[in-house]
Amino acid sequence: MTRVLHVITGWDRGGAERQLLLLVRHLPVHCDIAVLTGTGDLTPAARAAGIDVHHIGMRGNSDPRAVPRLARLMRRGAYDVVHTHLYRACVHGRLAARIAGIRRVIATEHSLGDGHIEGRRTSTPVRLLYRATERLGETTIAVSPTVARRLRGWGVPASRLLTLPNGIDxxxxxxxxxxxxxxxxxxxxxxxxxxxxxxxxxxxxxxxxxxxxxxxxxxxxxxxxxxxxxxxxxxxxxxxxxxxxxxxxxxxxxxxxxxxxxxxxxxxxxxxxxxxxxxxxxxxxxxxxxxxxxxxxxxxxxxxxxxxxxxxxxxxxxxxxxxxxxxxxxxxxxxxxxxxxxYAITRQIEPLVRLYQHGPAAIGASVPSSVSPA
The missing domain is CATH 3.40.50.2000 (Glycogen Phosphorylase B;)
Known part of the structure; x- marks a missing residue:
């Protein structure tokens, strides 16, 4: 069975966090979760669903221990795919996956606003760091055409973007x-x-x-x-x-x-x-x-x-x-x-599984109505 490690910045009751919990409950692949900061309110719910949650214990945005800890976890878990969620997890998770030798690295961008990302101003250094680490992955998923347009404005090539909306149960x-x-x-x-x-x-x-x-x-x-x-x-x-x-x-x-x-x-x-x-x-x-x-x-x-x-x-x-x-x-x-x-959550499952197992070419070859190249 395909093994996927989802990396997310925090694990409280935000929209991206609840969306990830819903997703892993439905995916027919082995999913674990790595949380960069805090312990998170959603940890008991995830573990009750049989999902292992690993806490990285990251302290501050420049904590030098976070990337090595993530890389060790990735090697130890023998994951086939790393799927990152939210800005800090995307930056650190892609770096760790490259160190761990994992080739299939996917990111979902949930919270890119107009002039801000996850509460921080989208300054030039923030955009440059995001764009540099984005190249270490294979595909970036935008949760709406609005987010896809913003990512293209940041310089992420359209060929590396996929629009896959959030889902709801x-x-x-x-x-x-x-x-x-x-x-x-x-x-x-x-x-x-x-x-x-x-x-x-x-x-x-x-x-x-x-x-x-x-x-x-x-x-x-x-x-x-x-x-x-x-x-x-x-x-x-x-x-x-x-x-x-x-x-x-x-x-x-x-x-x-x-x-x-x-x-x-x-x-x-x-x-x-x-x-x-x-x-x-x-x-x-x-x-x-x-x-x-x-x-x-x-x-x-x-x-x-x-x-x-x-x-x-x-x-x-x-x-x-x-x-x-x-x-x-x-x-x-x-x-x-x-x-x-x-926007039923079940409509996300089939394209994500194809993406995990066969890469972005499999999505481009057969695009369902709920998924589109950005």
């Missing part, structure tokens, strides 16, 4: 009225209160300040913000300054995202930048109406792929009006739209 996010009632009771939300929600890392580009300012002024509705990040304190101060502390609930990182989505009546994503928009798809899988500003996963599809998703400019008056309208007429739970089936 729709059944895991199916609406459950029992979870709705229990989650609301746990959070102190009444059964008939209107709840707007958002899930993701709390950073400035998510524009969650727009949601806090857009809550109806007449005390109708609550705002449920799920996730952690450096912007939390600023957002809490904003809620306090508007007298809305009791109406805005910060849950922090949570493992029960499907239950939290079941507790919501409207999903809102006013981000100024996204590389894919996985949380929007999860909300659609839960049957929620959605408001969003940027979501490449939807803009890459025809409008009728998600009719219950409304795109808004990231301006507070537009968001306030849309939320107030939704609060006046809460929608019944909806059927997940075609976009959810389009």
């Amino acid at each position: 729709a059944a895991a996010f199916r609406f459950d009225p029992r979870h709705r009632a229990a989650t609301r009771a746990c959070l102190g939300i009444g059964p008939d209160e209107f709840v707007v929600g958002s899930v993701g890392r709390l950073v400035d580009t998510k524009r969650l300040d727009v949601l806090i300012r857009s809550l109806p002024h007449d005390e109708r509705g609550r705002l449920l913000i799920v996730g952690a990040g450096p912007a939390r304190a600023t957002l809490e101060r904003l809620a306090a300054s508007l007298g809305a502390t009791h109406r805005v609930i910060f849950t922090g990182d949570r493992a029960d995202v499907p239950a939290l989505l079941s507790a919501m009546d409207l999903y809102a994503a006013p981000s100024s930048q996204e590389t894919f928009g996985l949380s929007v798809l999860e909300a659609l899988a839960s049957g929620l109406p959605v408001l969003y500003s940027v979501c490449p996963a939807l803009t890459d599809l025809p409008p009728d792929a998600a009719p219950q998703a409304q795109r808004l400019p990231p301006h507070e008056p537009d968001w306030r009006a849309a939320i107030e309208q939704a609060a006046r007429r809460p929608a019944a739970r909806l059927r997940p739209p075609p976009a959810v089936a389009h």
